[in-house]
Structures are given as C-alpha cells and as structure tokens.
Amino acid sequence: MGGSRTRHWPHTARHLSTHHQARQIANGRPVVAILLEGDDDSFEQQLADYGPDEIIRVRDAKLKRASDRTMADVITALARAERPDSVLFAATPQGRSVAPRVQTQLTTGLTADCLDLRYDDNLLVAVKPSYGDNVMCEITCPQARPQMVSVRPNTFAAERVTNSQTVIRDGDVPVSASVGDTIIDEHVAVSTATGVNGARKVLSLGRGAASDQTVALARQIAAKLGASVGVSRPLTDRDDFSVEQQIGQSGNTIAPELLINVGISGATQYLVGIDQSKLIISVNRDDNAPIMAQSDYVYVGDADAFLKSLAKRLGIN
Amino acid sequence: MKIVVCIKQVPESNNVKFDPVTHNLVRSGTTGRINPFDKNAIEAALQLRDAIGGSVSVLTMGPPAATEALRDGLAMGADDGYLLSSRAFGGADTLATGYTVAAAINKIGGVDLTLFGRQAVDADTGQVGPITAELLGVPQATFVNKITPDATGGLTVQRDLDDRTQTVALTTPAVITVRSEINHPRYETPVNIQDSFTKTITTWTEQDLNLDPDRIGLAGSPTVVTKVYAPTPTQRATRPLTGTPDEAVDQLIAQLQRQNLI
C-alpha cells in the first residue's frame, strides 16, 4: 500500500480528544474514525465535528452492549480490510481492555496510556509515563503494523472544526454476539454529571482545603463561576467525592480553560493530570509547594481566607 | 474451581531517579515485591476458593529472584507456584509476556479462571491480561470490583469502567483483571510463611512450554523503548497575587475578566 495512512479508532464517541489528537499529528495522512454503535444510535455528526476525513461506521443492535471480545473482533476485521498504518484508541478502561485483544489478533505492538504522540518520518513515537508517572518513555514499533497506541483522554483539549468535509461510510464486517461474556446490566456512574472530565473550568481542592465548611464554600464558588469541583486523591476518601472528581494519574487528566488549585501540594501524580490546563491559579500557604512552579498565578496564604474573599467578591454571603 | 493468578515482581519503590551523568534510571531499593494490584488478584482467588472450593496457583514470568514473589503468594495461602524463567524470556514486552503466560496456562491444563492485577505499577499498561485472554480464546472481564460465583459454575462480575458500571455474566474458562477496590489483601501469617516453604514451585523454560523462539523475549516483542527521561512539565510564569486575600482576589478577578473567563 502506498503512503502511510493514519487511522484512528476509539470505539465510542466519548473521548473526542483522541480524534482531535489524530488530526494534530496526521500531517497530511488521512484520518479515519471508527464508530461502533447500536442500531438506534447516531454519533456520526458529533464525531464529524472533530474533523476526521472519513468515518467508518458499524451499526448493529449487538453493539449496543457489546463485550470487549465482540468489539475487538469487529475492529480487527476492519483493520484487516483497511490496513491502517496506525491505530489510536482512547485510554479509557474500555479502550484499554479492547485494544490489547486487537493487538494480539494482529500480532503487532501496542503502547498503553500515552501522553503524547508524534511521527518521526513514518514511525509513530509514543510518549508514555512509567513508574507511576515518575519516568517518561518513548516507545516505537519499528516493524510490525499497524502501530497501535492508547492515548490518555484529554491530554489534548478537543477542538471542533468548522465545516468539516467528513465522508461517512458503512464498514462491511460481521458482528458476532457476545458469548460467555454477556453484559446483563449497565448503568452510568451516578456522579458523571458533576465529574471534572471535559469541564471548561475546574476549582480543585486538596488536603489544605478539606474541611466540610471549606468544601461547602468552594461548591458555592464553583457554581457561581460555572466550574466543576475537582479534588486531589486524599479527598476521594470523603463520601461526597469519588474518582469522578479526582485529578491526576489514577483519576482524570483535564484540559480546562481555567484551573484553580486550593490547598494542593502538587505531587507528580497530580501534576500529570493538569499539565494541559490553559490558565492555572494556585493557592497554598507554602510558597515552596511544587504546585506553585506549575502555576501561572499563585497566592501564598490561607485557603479559607482566600475562598472567603473570593466568595464575597462573587456576591456569595 | 481451578484458578491461576498471574503476578509480577516489581521494584520496591517507584521513586526512581536519574543518574545525572549517564541519564540512566537508578532504582532505589534493591529487592522486589509483588505488584500491589496482584495481591488483590490473589486475595480474590483465595476468597473464591474459600467459597466454592478448588485450588489457587500463583504464576510469574521473571528471573529466578522472582521466586520471592511466588513465596509471598504462597504465604498468603496459594497452593502452589509456577516460575517461567529463562534467559530467552528477557526483554519481553506485553505481547511476548502474554504469549509465554498463555502457553503456561495451557500446559497447566483445566484452568477455569486466570486472574490478573489491574496493571503492573512499573510498566503501567494493564495489557497482559487481555492479551492472554485473546491467546487463550476465552472471554474476559477487566477492571472488576466484585466477583460472585453463580449456581451454574459461571461467575457474575461487576466492572467499573469509570463512566459506567457493568454487570457481566462470564462462563469459564475466563480471564479477569481486578481493581484494587475489590478487596483488602490478607496478611501473611507466621504459620503460612512457614508452610510456604513446603509448597511446590515448578519452573518451566521455553523448552518445557514448547514455545516459538520468535515469539518470546526480545525477539517476540514488537515494541522498543527508544528513550527514557524525567518528565518536564510545561514552564509557567508563576506570577504572584499579592496583598490581603481581598486584594489578591481583585487581581485574580481582573485576570479572569481580561481572559473572558467570567
């Protein structure tokens, strides 16, 4: 096959940042999005807004609640037919479960949970953290094809394209029913609506801003600002926060326009989740806290005093 | 139920440092430990055995020193261990590891359930479980936080996929990878530690497993690590907001207004 073709295949429309990233690195290579959807779904337009050259859609009732194995078999069949040069997955739990099964059927390399991607000539260089984000590795797949990676969601902010010229066609591959791994029930995590993933503004609280009173005040401020409340890991011990609000390595990677950190020290595992934020403000009483050097504006002082002033200024009593 | 738990020996600490001269990785702590997520897998296996009977084996691919990790698994209560060890296995990426592990599961024979940790804390991939499942041709459930045996010999499991939870009916044989939320791994007791030395550890090489030399170790690994370095976060200006909290907030609000954020 002449030339190299970048294909990029998150299997749901959920993590659109992956589509954006494929376009960013494509540099003239055609970008194809793979869409597996149930027979009454239609995510095409949502996906087209992120500018792939083509969408290959497989629409089937059996894909409504498909097992990892069913999805992997569909994607493998498409890969065998289309012979892509590179395949990107969103590094969501689902993506990280399906991609290795595809990799195995295609006998090729897969690099998990990448923070960055680039092409050196036609070699896809995947930048991936290891040892709990303490180390960065560059990994390539020199011989086997396709070159497969999963990309941590939101390491790039997803940007829409105006007037995209996406061609949509149906993929002609069989969809087998899930056997031996039947999904008998599925429900959306309760707190998703208030999660930090995809939020445009985030007010994030750490151990230095963890009292009930502070949390309550921060919620009022966030509501006024139109921000989601995020937390560092220690605060997920509270009943009112979970991994949905957690920012960092074992939580969410965020890319908001505005991030305000209050009482957060800035451990590596936290910092890796905020690096793509546009404007970062941090409040900490310790001017040596590592979070400070990773911020655009800092206030050295007490979290409560700062939040109280901010609440007052925003007209909250 | 015949259960095999795949475990990896990982460095004692993730506090890796770089040698400023050679830029090589300097791992602090010399001895290894069981990958913490794999202890959750062992605990899940032991609970299943306690509930419905059967056996629990621990299995690792690694250098002879990885026997330590197997002993720890035996001291938690596993019945026996398998060490897949050979120079030829060195440099394996996840695909070559999965290939070797899957061959061992097949050789053990009659395995109903193969359990994995969510991911190894050094490599952070979580791929070996699904790769092994694909090679064994069996269904999988990943990111599992609850396992319940059902009346027909299958398993009902709950998967936590961050944005949603799924309940999956699994037939056996199957592969499960577990989240750390699933349980609290039990401690080794002095009696169990003593017992662990009487339990059998079987060592297999590529000959015992009849493996294709092109699919193991470095030769069987499609990916290569070309560079290792310390992360450098984006440089930021770190401008101070000064004065009293009220004054600092005024400066902040002015900034946000300038950038159309409020």
Ligand SMILES: Cc1cc2nc3c(=O)[nH]c(=O)nc-3n(C[C@H](O)[C@H](O)[C@H](O)COP(=O)(O)OP(=O)(O)OC[C@H]3O[C@@H](n4cnc5c(N)ncnc54)[C@H](O)[C@@H]3O)c2cc1C
């Ligand atoms: C494998 C692994 C994965 C991890 N994943 C994550 C992750 O995804 N996300 C995450 O957040 N962490 C994660 N961690 C934990 C991480 O290492 C840190 O422990 C955690 O981020 C610390 O949270 P913190 O900054 O809120 O608390 P601390 O480190 O305790 O910092 C509190 C800060 O608040 C300041 N402070 C205290 N009182 C006040 C006050 N009154 N006013 C102003 N400032 C005040 C202090 O100066 C300090 O800087 C992970 C760890 C490991 C080992």
Ligand SMILES: Nc1ncnc2c1ncn2[C@@H]1O[C@H](COP(=O)(O)O)[C@@H](O)[C@H]1O
């Ligand atoms: N060398 C190994 N031997 C046995 N099991 C392994 C090995 N490497 C990884 N595993 C298993 O696969 C899981 C995922 O590892 P990884 O894909 O490397 O993140 C681990 O939690 C272990 O259960």
